[in-house]
Amino acid sequence: MFSKEIQNQVNNLLSRYPIKQNALIPILLLAQKENNGWITEEWMQHVADCCEVPLTHVEGVVTFYTMFRLKPPGKYHLQVCTCVPCCLVGGTEILEYTEKKLNTHAGYTSADGLFSIEEMECIGACSYAPAMIVNEDYHEQVTPEKMDKLIDKLSK
Numbered sequence: 035m036f037s038k039e040i041q042n043q044v045n046n047l048l049s050r051y052p053i054k055q056n057a058l059i060p061i062l063l064l065a066q067k068e069n070n071g072w073i074t075e076e077w078m079q080h081v082a083d084c085c086e087v088p089l090t091h092v093e094g095v096v097t098f099y100t101m102f103r104l105k106p107p108g109k110y111h112l113q114v115c116t117c118v119p120c121c122l123v124g125g126t127e128i129l130e131y132t133e134k135k136l137n138t139h140a141g142y143t144s145a146d147g148l149f150s151i152e153e154m155e156c157i158g159a160c161s162y163a164p165a166m167i168v169n170e171d172y173h174e175q176v177t178p179e180k181m182d183k184l185i186d187k188l189s190k
C-alpha cells in the first residue's frame with residue numbers, strides 16, 4: 035500500500051527497532067501522509083501487519099493521539115492553538131474569526147473542501163502566540179489580517 039519511496043522509509047524505520055511495535059507511531063504518520071492526511075481502517079490494518087501488532091492496538095493509538103485523523107481533512111488543515119498562552123493574546127478570537135470566515139467550525143471542513151479547522155492544545159510556539167499550523171507549516175503571531183491574507187492566498 036505504501037509507495038516505493040515511503041516503503042523504503044518504513045523499512046528503514048523497522049530496521050532501527052528490534053521490536054517492530056516501537057516503530058508504530060512514525061509509521062502511522064507516514065501512512066497518514068500517504069493517505070492524504072487521514073487514516074482508514076484499511077491503513078490501520080496494514081500498519082498493524084507491518085508492526086506485528088493487533089489491529090485493536092493500532093486503533094487505540096490512532097484514537098488516543100490528536101495528530102491522527104479519522105476523516106479526510108481539507109486541502110489545507112488549519113490547526114489553531116487556543117491553549118492558555120495563545121488564548122491570552124487572542125487565540126480564541128482567531129479561531130472564531132477563522133470559523134466565521136470559512137463558514138464552518140472546528141472539527142469540520144469548508145463546503146468547497148479546501149479548508150478544515152482544528153482547535154489545538156499547545157503546539158509548542160507559545161513565544162510567538164497566537165500560533166497555528168497549516169498542514170506542516172507554522173504561522174506565528176496570527177492576526178485577523180494575517181489570516182485574511184493567508185486564506186486568500188491559499189484559495190487561489
Ligand code: FES
Nearest residue numbers: 115120156159160
Ligand atoms: S499555547 Fe499556543 S503554542 Fe503554546
